[in-house]
Amino acid sequence: xxxxxxxxxxxxxEDCQLFLDGQKVRHQVRLLAEMAPVLQEENAxxxxxxxxxxxxxxxxxYPESQQGGLRYDLxxxxxxxLGREYxxxxxxxxxxLPRGVAYPExxxxxxxxxxxxxxxxxxxxxxxxxxxxRAKKGDHLWIPPAWGHLSxxxxxxxxxxxxxISPLCHADYSVYIEKRGGIFRILQDGTxxxxxxxxxxxxxxxxxxxxxxxxDRLTKSSPLSQDMVDFLLSGEHILSRxxxxxxxxxxxxxxxxx
Numbered sequence: 001x002x003x004x005x006x007x008x009x010x011x012x013x014e015d016c017q018l019f020l021d022g023q024k025v026r027h028q029v030r031l032l033a034e035m036a037p038v039l040q041e042e043n044a045x046x047x048x049x050x051x052x053x054x055x056x057x058x059x060x061x062y063p064e065s066q067q068g069g070l071r072y073d074l075x076x077x078x079x080x081x082l083g084r085e086y087x088x089x090x091x092x093x094x095x096x097l098p099r100g101v102a103y104p105e106x107x108x109x110x111x112x113x114x115x116x117x118x119x120x121x122x123x124x125x126x127x128x129x130x131x132x133x134r135a136k137k138g139d140h141l142w143i144p145p146a147w148g149h150l151s152x153x154x155x156x157x158x159x160x161x162x163x164x165i166s167p168l169c170h171a172d173y174s175v176y177i178e179k180r181g182g183i184f185r186i187l188q189d190g191t192x193x194x195x196x197x198x199x200x201x202x203x204x205x206x207x208x209x210x211x212x213x214x215x216d217r218l219t220k221s222s223p224l225s226q227d228m229v230d231f232l233l234s235g236e237h238i239l240s241r242x243x244x245x246x247x248x249x250x251x252x253x254x255x256x257x258x
Contacts, residue, residue: 004160006110007240009062013111016056016076016158025074028057030090035082038090038181040193044083054082055089061162062239068246069253071167072239074110077151077159084187086115091150091182092171093121094143101255102145103169104222108238109135112159115152116141116209117182118218119202125175127183130202131217132192135209138235142228144218145256148175150182164238166253210235222256 004011010021018025033050036042058074065072080087094102107116113136120129127148133141143149153159176182179197184204186192192204207214215224215232224232227248231241242249 002111002158004110005237006162007237008243009239011074011110013076013158013160016053016078018056018058018061018074018076018160020061025058025061028059029053030055030057032082035090037177039082040085040181040185040187040195041083044085054078055087060167065164065239065242066167068242068249069166070164070242070246070249072242073163073165075151075161075163077153077161079112079153079156079158081188084189085185086152086154086188088152088186089150090173091117091148091176092173093148093175094145095170095172097168097255099255103166103255104145104252105143105163105165105169106232106238106249106252107135107141107143107151107161107163109137109139110160110162111137112153112157113137113155114139114159114161115154115186116149117152117184117186118143118147118149119183121146121148121175126200127198127202130183130204131214132184132186132204132206133209133214134206139208139210140232140235140238141209142215142218142224142232144222147218148182150176152186154186162238164242164249164252166255168255224251 122128
């Protein structure tokens with residue numbers, strides 16, 4: 001059993017399931033069978049129990065967080081491989097609201113290490129930028145509205161993520177299902193493979209999430225306040241700071257144009 005440092009929550013993890021004060025946290029499960037459409041190899045799950053969990057999602061894990069208008073979620077992702085790929089989430093864009101805008105999101109690594117694969121949706125629904133952001137325990141990641149994203153566990157231990165997001169934000173998985181994943185796939189030999197189902201060439205830039213340059217690139221069309229940039233570089237726990245200073249996170253409640 002792993003002890004997680006996630007104040008004000010007393011969280012532990014066993015077999016990728018989370019316990020709060022010793023009680024199992026209510027969760028949803030993404031099954032391996034649901035991952036089949038986004039994997040590089042169609043037979044990657046051939047020798048696996050497709051009814052087994054691919055990863056666990058803990059939506060609204062701290063209901064008090066919604067008093068400030070945001071939802072606090074947790075995700076646990078096992079280590080290992082799905083065919084030649086590292087274990088990962090399905091990937092999604094944030095669905096547009098009727099007025100053509102979407103919400104941003106903020107992530108933090110609570111345990112393990114992650115690679116976040118982000119892709120910027122172009123005006124013709126293609127991809128014009130792609131980033132692979134390496135993150136370790138404590139690192140934050142700002143997800144702007146027009147960036148599709150998936151989370152990858154390249155480590156030997158489970159990966160635990162938390163995020164803050166508007167409860168009005170909904171995930172759109174359709175592009176990732178149609179194209180069999182993100183525009184790049186990260187393979188267990190350490191290489192990044194272009195996904196041919198997108199039918200286009202895009203350069204992949206690789207950097208650390210906890211770098212000012214990465215934040216500047218992601219927010220160049222909608223700059224953040226210096227206070228928020230400082231927080232993203234601080235390693236401070238999201239939930240603890242949010243409960244102390246909810247106004248800092250006001251940009252997460254404001255839908256932005258694509």
